[in-house]
Amino acid sequence: MGRRPGPGLYIHLPFCPSLCPYCDFATQKYRPGQARELIAGLAVHLRRLAGALRGRRLETIYFGGGTPSMWPAAALAGLLELAVDLWGLAPGGEVSLEANPGTLSRGKLKALRAAGFNRLSLGAQSFDPGRLAALGRRHSADDTRRAVDQARAAGFDNLNLDIIYGLPGQDPAAAARDLARALALEPEHLSLYELTLGPETPFGRRYSQGREPLPSEDQVLAMEDAALAALAAAGLERYEVSNFARPGFQCRHNQSTWRGGDYLAAGPGAHGHLDGRRWAYLPQVGPYLASLTQGREPYQFVEDLTPQQRCLELFMLGLRTTAGVELAAVEEILGRDPRQVYAPGIRRLQELGWARLTATHLVPTTLGLRMADAASAQCLGSHIGRT
Amino acid sequence: MADREHTRNFSIIAHIDHGKSTLADRLIQTCGVVGERDFKDQYLDNLYLERERGITIKSQAITLPYRAADGQEYELNLIDTPGHVDFSYEVSRALDSCEGVLLVVDASQGVEAQTLANLYLALENDLEIVPVINKIDLVSADVEATRAQITDDLGLDGDAAPAISAKDGTNIEAVLEAVVNQLPPPGGDDQAPLKALIFDAQYDPYRGTVIFVRIRDGVLRAGQSIRFMHGGAQYKVEEVGVFGAGRQPTPALVAGQVGYVLAGVKRVSDTRVGDTITHADKPAAEPLPGFRDVKPVVFSSIYPVATDDYQELAEALDKLSLNDASLTYQKDTSQALGFGFRCGFLGLLHLEVVQERLEREFGLSLILTVPSVRYKLHLVDGQTLEVENPAYYPDPASIERAEEPFIRASIMMPERYIGAVMQLCLDRRGTNSRMTYPSPGRVELSFELPLAEVIYDFYDKLKTVTQGYGSFDYEVIGYRDTDLVKLDILVNGEKVDALSSLVHRDSARPRALHAVKKLKDSIPRQQFKIAIQGAIGSTIIARSNVSAFRKDVTAKCYGGDVSRKRKLLEKQKAGKKRMKLVGNVPIPQKAFLSVLQSDTDD
Numbered sequence: 006m007g008r009r010p011g012p013g014l015y016i017h018l019p020f021c022p023s024l025c026p027y028c029d030f031a032t033q034k035y036r037p038g039q040a041r042e043l044i045a046g047l048a049v050h051l052r053r054l055a056g057a058l059r060g061r062r063l064e065t066i067y068f069g070g071g072t073p074s075m076w077p078a079a080a081l082a083g084l085l086e087l088a089v090d091l092w093g094l095a096p097g098g099e100v101s102l103e104a105n106p107g108t109l110s111r112g113k114l115k116a117l118r119a120a121g122f123n124r125l126s127l128g129a130q131s132f133d134p135g136r137l138a139a140l141g142r143r144h145s146a147d148d149t150r151r152a153v154d155q156a157r158a159a160g161f162d163n164l165n166l167d168i169i170y171g172l173p174g175q176d177p178a179a180a181a182r183d184l185a186r187a188l189a190l191e192p193e194h195l196s197l198y199e200l201t202l203g204p205e206t207p208f209g210r211r212y213s214q215g216r217e218p219l220p221s222e223d224q225v226l227a228m229e230d231a232a233l234a235a236l237a238a239a240g241l242e243r244y245e246v247s248n249f250a251r252p253g254f255q256c257r258h259n260q261s262t263w264r265g266g267d268y269l270a271a272g273p274g275a276h277g278h279l280d281g282r283r284w285a286y287l288p289q290v291g292p293y294l295a296s297l298t299q300g301r302e303p304y305q306f307v308e309d310l311t312p313q314q315r316c317l318e319l320f321m322l323g324l325r326t327t328a329g330v331e332l333a334a335v336e337e338i339l340g341r342d343p344r345q346v347y348a349p350g351i352r353r354l355q356e357l358g359w360a361r362l363t364a365t366h367l368v369p370t371t372l373g374l375r376m377a378d379a380a381s382a383q384c385l386g387s388h389i390g391r392t
Numbered sequence: 393m394a395d396r397e398h399t400r401n402f403s404i405i406a407h408i409d410h411g412k413s414t415l416a417d418r419l420i421q422t423c424g425v426v427g428e429r430d431f432k433d434q435y436l437d438n439l440y441l442e443r444e445r446g447i448t449i450k451s452q453a454i455t456l457p458y459r460a461a462d463g464q465e466y467e468l469n470l471i472d473t474p475g476h477v478d479f480s481y482e483v484s485r486a487l488d489s490c491e492g493v494l495l496v497v498d499a500s501q502g503v504e505a506q507t508l509a510n511l512y513l514a515l516e517n518d519l520e521i522v523p524v525i526n527k528i529d530l531v532s533a534d535v536e537a538t539r540a541q542i543t544d545d546l547g548l549d550g551d552a553a554p555a556i557s558a559k560d561g562t563n564i565e566a567v568l569e570a571v572v573n574q575l576p577p578p579g580g581d582d583q584a585p586l587k588a589l590i591f592d593a594q595y596d597p598y599r600g601t602v603i604f605v606r607i608r609d610g611v612l613r614a615g616q617s618i619r620f621m622h623g624g625a626q627y628k629v630e631e632v633g634v635f636g637a638g639r640q641p642t643p644a645l646v647a648g649q650v651g652y653v654l655a656g657v658k659r660v661s662d663t664r665v666g667d668t669i670t671h672a673d674k675p676a677a678e679p680l681p682g683f684r685d686v687k688p689v690v691f692s693s694i695y696p697v698a699t700d701d702y703q704e705l706a707e708a709l710d711k712l713s714l715n716d717a718s719l720t721y722q723k724d725t726s727q728a729l730g731f732g733f734r735c736g737f738l739g740l741l742h743l744e745v746v747q748e749r750l751e752r753e754f755g756l757s758l759i760l761t762v763p764s765v766r767y768k769l770h771l772v773d774g775q776t777l778e779v780e781n782p783a784y785y786p787d788p789a790s791i792e793r794a795e796e797p798f799i800r801a802s803i804m805m806p807e808r809y810i811g812a813v814m815q816l817c818l819d820r821r822g823t824n825s826r827m828t829y830p831s832p833g834r835v836e837l838s839f840e841l842p843l844a845e846v847i848y849d850f851y852d853k854l855k856t857v858t859q860g861y862g863s864f865d866y867e868v869i870g871y872r873d874t875d876l877v878k879l880d881i882l883v884n885g886e887k888v889d890a891l892s893s894l895v896h897r898d899s900a901r902p903r904a905l906h907a908v909k910k911l912k913d914s915i916p917r918q919q920f921k922i923a924i925q926g927a928i929g930s931t932i933i934a935r936s937n938v939s940a941f942r943k944d945v946t947a948k949c950y951g952g953d954v955s956r957k958r959k960l961l962e963k964q965k966a967g968k969k970r971m972k973l974v975g976n977v978p979i980p981q982k983a984f985l986s987v988l989q990s991d992t993d994d
Contacts, residue, residue, distance in 0.1 A: 015951055030952075069950075198947040226942060247947050262951045276952040283955050308955065318958050325949060357919065377945040379919065385961050 009280070009334075010266035012058050013065040013258045014088055016047065017272030018073040019290060022108065025141040026211075027169075029203030030274075035075065039290055043273075044080050046294045048087055050271045050303075055091045057269055057279065062093040065258035065268075067101045068122075074104030078113045082120030089121065099124055099163075099257045106152040107144030114152075114159035124256070125156050126165040126196075132186035133179065136172050146186070153190045163254055165194035170232065171225050172200055173218040180228040181235065188239045193254040197232055198247050199225060229375070246325045246374050263322040265315065265334060273303075281310045281338075312338050320347075320367075321381040324360065329368030343367075350384040359383075396648040400575050401469045401606065403487055405514060406496035407504035407863060411526040415496055415558040415567070416472055422564045423456035423468070425637055451486045451592035453604055453650055454635045460572045468571055469635075469650040471591070478739030480867070481686050484513055485591045485666045488682055489606030489650060492520035492575030494567065495548070499525050499533035499555070503545045503830065505804035505863035511546055522570045523548045529557035545830040580647025585676040586610030586618075588645075588653070588669040593660045595715035599630075601657035602639070605669060606650050608680060613644040617672035618655060621679035623664055626672050627655035661717040686718055688736025689797065689868060690743055690847050691764050691780040693724045693890065694750070695732030697757040697972075697981050702731045708754035709733055712746060719746055724781070726890045728974050729759055734781055737763075740847050759972075759984045762893040765844045768795040768871055782892040785878045788929065794876040796896075797843040800869050803854065804836045805862040812857035813837055820845035821896065842896070843868065879933075881907050881987075882925040883915070886975040891987055901926075904934035907987045914983035917941040922977055 020035040021028075066088055068081065085100065094100070101124040102117060114125075131137050132146040149166075156164055166187050170180045187195060200219070202209040215222045233243065241249035245263065248256065262268065262278075270277030274288035284307040287293040296303035310318070315338050323330030335343040344351065344362070351367060354360040359373030359380045373380055406412040456468040473479075473486040487493065493514045497507060514521050523542045528535055535555050542550030554566035587608040594602045605612075612618070612632055619626045631654040633641040645651045657663055665686070668679035696705045709721050720736035737743040743763060750756050766780040770792045779785055801822075803813055810827075814837065817825065822839040830836055841850075846866065854862045879900050881891035895903050904926025911924045915938050926934035949957060971978035 017952075201947045222942065229943075246945055246949070259950060262954070263949075268951055270951075274952070276955065278951065278954070285952070285955065306955075314958065314962075317961065318954060321958060321961060322949065322954065325945070375943050375945055376919070379941075379944040382961060382964055385965050 010261040010264050011064055011268055012061050012279075013067060013261055013266065013268035014063050014092070015067050015069060015258075015268050015270045015272075015275055015277070016073075016084060016088075017069055017071065017270070017275035017286075018043075018076060019071040019273050019288075020075065021070070021072045022075055022105070023141065023143060026207035027140060027200065027203070029201065029206055030071070033290065040076070042294055043290055044076075044084070046297050047084060047271055049297055051084070051087055051091060053302075054269055054271065058092055058267075062095045063088065063098060064095050065099040065101070065261065066094070067258040069101075069103050071103075072105045072108060072128075073102055074113075075108040078116035078120065081117060081122070085121055094121075101126055101256065101258060103128065104152070105144060106149040107142075109152045109155065111155045111158065114155050114161070118159045118161055123161070124163040124165070125161045126167065126194075127152055127156075129166045129187060130169050131172065131183050133183055136175065136183075139173060140169070150190065153192070163194065164192045165196060165256070166190065166192045167196045167198065169198050169200050170228050171220055173212060175220055175228075177220075177224055177227045177231060181231050184232055184235055188235065188241075192241075194248070194250040194256065195236065195241050196248050197236070199229070233371075242327075243374075244327050246377055260326075263326050264331065265319050265322070274305075281312075281315050283308050283310065312340075316343070317381070317385055320384040323367065324369050324373065324380045324384075325377045327368070327374070329360070329363070329366035331366055333365065347384055353383050354380055357383075396577050396580070398464060398466045399469070399578055399648055400466060400492070400571050401471065401490045401578055401648075401650050402492045402494060402571055402575055403471045403473055403490045404494045404496060405473065405483075405487075405510035406526075407498070407501075407506040407510075410496050410498040410501070410504070410507070411558045412496055413472070415494070415524070415526060415556070415564075416470060418558045418561055418564045419456060419468075419470060419568065420454060422561075422568065423458050425454060425456055451482060451604060453652075455640075455650070458568055458572070461569055462572075466572055468568070471650065478737075478742045480509075480513070481684055482592065482665055483510075484517065485589065485682065487513060487517045487519060488680075489589055489591045490517075490519060491578055492522065492571070494571070495521050495523045495546075496526050497523060497538055497542060497553075499527045499535050499538045500530045502534075502538055502541045503804075503834075505802055505836070505865045507546075508804065508830070508836070509802065509865040520575050521548055522567075522574050523550065523553040524567055524570075525553050525555040526558050528555050528562065529560050545834075578648030580607065581609045582611055582647050584609035584647075585674050586612055586669065586671045587676045587680055588612055589680050590620075590663055590665055590667045590669060592665060593657075593663040593717070595660050599654050601654075601660050601663055603653040603655065603657065603663055603669070604650075605645070605653055607645050607647050609647050609676070610671070611644050611646045612653065612669070614641075618653075618669050619672045619675060620663065621668040621670055621676070622683055623662070623667055625657075625662065627657060630654045630656060659713070659717075660715050661713060664717065686738065688718065688720050688738060689765060689843060690737045690739055691734060691766065692737070692743060693726065693729075693732050693734050693761040693781070694721075694747070695726060695729035695759045695761075695890065697759055699730040701756055704754065705733065705750070705756055705758075708750050708756060709735070711754075712749060716746070718742065724783070726761075726783075728888050728972050728979075729890045732759075736780075740851070757981070759890065759981055760988065761890050761984075762988055763847045764894055765797050765842075765847065767874075767876060767894060769876075770794070779894070782878055782894050783889060785894060788877070791876075794874050795871040796874040796876065798840055798869050798872050799843050799846060799866040801839050801841050801846065801864065801866040802836060803839070803862055803864050804830075804834065805858050807833050807835050809858040809862060810835050810837065813854065813862060816850075816853055816857055817841060820850060821898070840869065841866075842872075842874065844894075844896070845899075877928045879904055879907075880927045881911070882923075882927060883911070883974045883977050883979065884923055885925075886977075888974050888979070890984065900928055901933050908934045908936045910986040911979075911983055912936040912938055914986045915977065915979055918977065920976075 100122050102122045103126045105128050129149040168187050212219050236249045243249050244255050267279045273290050273293040276285045285305040287303045287305045293303045316335050319335050320330050332343050360367050360369045404412045452472045454470050458466045458468050471486050473483045525538050539550035542548050556563040588605040592604040596602050614629050614631050616629050631641050632645045633639050634651045666683040670676045713719050718738050721733040724732050724734040764780050766778055769777040771790050772792050817839040822841045824840045826838040828836045875897040877897050877900050879893050879895050881888050908924050908926050921940045922938040924936045925932050971980050
């Protein structure tokens with residue numbers, strides 16, 4: 006393909022009603038005064054970025070967080086309207102909102118749908134009351150079910166549920182029950198995450214991988230195998246390590262990210278990418294706003310990637326997707342045939358049974374998806390060996 | 393220049409951390425040698441490592457001009473000595489250059505093992521001893537009890553000891569007065585043939601070796617031809633002088649004086665501490681007594697982590713040895729680690745000092761093998777072999793018997809730790825214990841121990857079992873029969889030669905278990921199972937596995953995670969450079985280091 010996918014826009018709304026002990030994201034507790042300032046600041050920031058896409062229309066818009074759904078519908082609608090005004094939205098453009106089941110209502114969902122949001126991602130996490138409490142979630146399983154019903158009623162026909170497995174005290178049977186409850190709600194999309202222990206989180210300090218009360222590696226693998234079978238049986242096809250969807254309902258915003266696409270960003274801690282330049286904004290609301298007020302871009306860092314780094318990213322991300330690494334995209338950046346440049350790494354991946362080469366792609370196997378981190382390290386090693 | 397009557401040569405001795413260097417600083421400041429602006433704390437410890445750890449590893453000297461209470465001008469030569477058992481010979485030579493010492497005792501800790509060891513050393517050298525009670529500023533200071541200890545344990549006059557705080561500068565004049573009034577002036581005969589004791593030497597990149605001397609008899613001037621009586625080499629003196637804020641050239645050094653000699657000596661190792669300098673044309677009849685050829689007792693191989701740093705390591709060792717005559721090194725090779733050097737050290741601290749200097753001053757990243765002592769092997773065919781490198785250990789069938797060096801260790805501690813320390817020494821094959829009670833509540837425990845057991849992790853263990861209250865000193869007493877085996881460590885069936893060690897048969901299994909466990913914890917999992925084994929010959933005595941990892945994937949990777957994840961990969965690549973490949977198993981540097989670490993934390 007000739008053109009990078011995208012562009013997209015990512016808006017990060019950092020506040021949460023409370024902080025969850027497993028979460029590693031840039032988030033902070035909600036303060037109403039600061040929230041009002043942030044809405045105003047985001048509008049300023051978006052306007053300032055208006056020229057950044059050189060006339061390209063947005064394909065996708067993604068409101069992430071934090072808990073964006075806790076913001077008033079009018080505030081979210083206002084930001085969306087502004088973004089569409091500034092850049093335009095391609096016909097059929099995807100507009101996603103991350104939501105916490107406890108922060109939604111029938112009226113709010115209707116308003117959001119009317120404002121143009123067409124994809125809702127619900128942080129269900131679990132349907133087991135004990136585990137929801139352990140995860141620090143304030144919502145109940147019934148809140149999630151109600152939110153799904155109300156979202157359907159409001160006209161959302163593209164719903165995602167986030168589910169976490171490998172939780173403290175969870176055995177494979179419990180994990181399977183949890184997933185079955187999620188599937189019973191017939192979502193178009195499901196993100197299934199193994200619990201990640203962020204070293205700086207309470208969970209990270211409390212638990213260690215594979216040790217009681219966390220399930221053993223054997224148990225985690227059993228949970229994953231059972232989940233893959235259950236998801237396939239429910240018609241949800243895997244398209245990335247942790248993402249499953251009915252055909253045509255893959256998250257286009259994330260897919261673009263994984264193919265090296267462009268995305269603008271706004272909000273504290275948000276990351277953006279344009280044509281090999283990656284940047285992040287200051288994660289704290291105060292400094293982010295202060296920087297904007299002084300007329301500066303509130304950068305935390307900006308990095309201009311070398312062609313080698315861009316290719317490494319394509320491998321790293323592509324090897325996590327069932328579509329695989331698009332060789333033409335790598336060749337376009339590198340100016341050379343990746344089958345040659347990365348020959349030792351590719352050969353090693355084939356030997357290990359982690360990937361296979363098609364006419365156009367390097368495609369990870371199921372085993373390869375399970376070993377994706379090690380797999381991308383193989384490509385790194387062989388690449389470095391050649392320069 | 394002061395006459396002999398108005399000269400005093402003295403040293404300060406103390407148990408580690410009792411404030412020796414701080415007192416030296418205060419004396420220097422009080423005598424106004426160094427301007428306040430130039431003054432760095434612990435002025436004499438000018439190697440930064442010494443400054444950082446408060447450990448002196450080379451002798452230093454400085455001349456302090458002092459107008460005493462009697463109205464007369466004195467020249468006080470302060471010789472600062474190394475403060476660690478590894479350097480006891482150097483200490484003894486430095487002390488031999490003095491007429492007296494200040495024995496510093498911490499008012500809160502009292503008499504410790506090195507206090508005693510230092511006292512004995514001073515007594516051996518017939519020195520006048522002035523006890524000084526330091527750290528009276530501490531809340532826990534007990535001056536009266538310390539006086540009693542000095543009187544009872546050391547047989548010195550505790551009541552006359554100046555009680556000072558070197559930190560706060562309290563009562564420093566009293567110390568200087570004691571130096572003037574209680575220490576004798578130096579003797580010596582200007583007319584006799586030259587005898588000058590070398591008590592240390594340092595390397596100056598512009599002038600070559602700076603030799604520190606104490607003139608016993610005769611006069612030494614620039615232009616004269618000199619000879620080292622033990623070394624045999626002859627040189628022409630370029631400059632002599634004394635130590636002020638820096639080196640101060642003088643026309644001559646006369647009997648009784650302490651000073652330096654520049655004579656175009658290229659390397660410090662061309663001089664030997666304890667040697668006697670005399671005139672080439674009118675030599676003394678015999679050298680000064682007490683000379684010993686110092687030999688290394690602890691050996692370890694040093695390898696660069698990146699094989700291409702070998703040349704840099706070679707140059708760094710060369711530079712270090714310019715100033716450190718006791719460091720020996722020769723080429724060594726390892727299948728796992730490539731080219732390196734087999735190095736000999738005076739002790740474990742000396743090893744650590746060299747390692748830190750190589751890493752920090754020269755920016756090298758190193759792997760050191762398990763320290764070893766030098767064994768004597770008596771072969772069936774009648775030959776005797778000295779082996780300190782496991783790589784040269786012969787076929788066990790050819791060995792009739794083996795001997796290993798023993799030390800006599802002296803450990804002082806509060807009485808309540810006696811059981812634990814006794815057990816530790818017995819675990820380390822200690823024999824012939826003796827116990828004395830120098831004062832109520834305190835025990836001095838003396839043990840004969842194999843040196844090999846002490847260089848492993850004895851210090852750490854001793855500190856742990858005595859909660860830091862145990863102090864330690866030792867001397868080598870000779871070789872004794874031992875039951876020696878070579879312990880090999882195998883990773884996936886391949887011998888990691890750098891991890892082989894010579895150990896007593898009884899220690900082989902615990903050591904093997906320790907090594908296997910440490911490796912298991914520090915070798916990263918691979919896509920295949922890794923077997924780790926400890927073996928004597930073909931007999932496996934310990935084993936463990938690093939299980940294959942079956943899942944290695946981050947759950948979430950979205951737009952905000954890309955940079956971090958890519959950087960992690962790039963860092964992993966950098967880390968790979970620091971790994972050594974044994975067969976197909978990458979072993980990180982920290983795995984080699986962890987095998988060396990004590991398991992006191994387990």
